[in-house]
Amino acid sequence: MSLGNDVISIVHLVERTEDRKQRYFNKTYTENEIRIIKTLSKQHVEGFFWALKESAYKAYFRVIPKVIMSPKQFEVLTFDEKGATVKTPAGLMHSKVEFTEEYIHAVCSTRENGVNEIEYNVFQFKENFYQEVKTKIASYQNCGVDQVEISKDENNVPTLKLKNQQYLLSLSHDYNWGSYAYQKQSISV
Amino acid sequence: MEREEIKNKLAEIIKPYVQDMDAFGNISETTDLLQDLKINSAHLIDVVLDVEEAFDIEIDDESVEKMITVKDSVDTILACVTAAG
Numbered sequence: 701m702s703l704g705n706d707v708i709s710i711v712h713l714v715e716r717t718e719d720r721k722q723r724y725f726n727k728t729y730t731e732n733e734i735r736i737i738k739t740l741s742k743q744h745v746e747g748f749f750w751a752l753k754e755s756a757y758k759a760y761f762r763v764i765p766k767v768i769m770s771p772k773q774f775e776v777l778t779f780d781e782k783g784a785t786v787k788t789p790a791g792l793m794h795s796k797v798e799f800t801e802e803y804i805h806a807v808c809s810t811r812e813n814g815v816n817e818i819e820y821n822v823f824q825f826k827e828n829f830y831q832e833v834k835t836k837i838a839s840y841q842n843c844g845v846d847q848v849e850i851s852k853d854e855n856n857v858p859t860l861k862l863k864n865q866q867y868l869l870s871l872s873h874d875y876n877w878g879s880y881a882y883q884k885q886s887i888s889v
Numbered sequence: 890m891e892r893e894e895i896k897n898k899l900a901e902i903i904k905p906y907v908q909d910m911d912a913f914g915n916i917s918e919t920t921d922l923l924q925d926l927k928i929n930s931a932h933l934i935d936v937v938l939d940v941e942e943a944f945d946i947e948i949d950d951e952s953v954e955k956m957i958t959v960k961d962s963v964d965t966i967l968a969c970v971t972a973a974g
Contacts, residue, residue: 714935727934727953750931769954771934874929
């Protein structure tokens with residue numbers, strides 16, 4: 701299993717002129733995605749699609765640690781209120797998107813309904829993102845912050861060590877918004 | 890157009906998107922746009938659009954994929970500017 705998550709600060713979404721929006725769309729979306737977007741009346745639709753693509757990219761990168769700078773290779777195939785599916789070079793990702801007036805957050809799994817197996821949280825932070833993540837997880841898990849460790853492998857992919865057990869972890873932050881997602885089931889004892 | 894001139898112009902373009910100004914202060918050819926400067930990936934295409942406008946060039950999808958570091962980006966821009974004559 702792999703997972704990913706991404707948070708986007710709505711206030712920092714770039715406003716684009718119509719001409720620029722067209723050029724942005726052509727570089728970012730496949731024809732099928734543009735077709736889906738045109739059927740939606742959602743505000744900040746670019747933010748939704750980017751959060752989906754970026755979270756899928758993180759899940760992909762854990763499986764195949766090769767940098768890909770092409771957003772079109774992470775294609776949103778379906779999108780509705782229940783969730784979305786995103787095609788990636790590492791297979792299909794099953795996603796869920798949530799939003800408020802301030803942020804958009806996407807979380808995804810390689811497994812169908814796998815999002816239900818993921819613990820995730822979105823929060824505001826002021827200074828140390830990693831410390832804030834550890835504090836939030838410790839609070840949720842009812843343990844000391846010293847029992848929460850975050851490490852990264854040689855590809856900068858994070859792992860969570862919680863009460864001496866390891867979990868797949870995905871981190872994201874955009875300006876003062878941060879988020880994390882980790883697999884509920886540990887990967888080792 | 891000289892390489893150094895392109896690099897300086899690129900730095901001005903990416904500055905508004907940078908979230909780590911300390912890293913921006915130490916920008917070099919090996920600087921990674923996303924990892925080091927903490928440019929949000931959601932803004933990467935906007936950087937590309939700004940570059941196209943500033944240099945009056947068009948960067949195709951294949952070339953965008955190569956723009957990982959400052960060096961990669963300068964190489965890409967240089968190639969496009971040269972091709973445009």
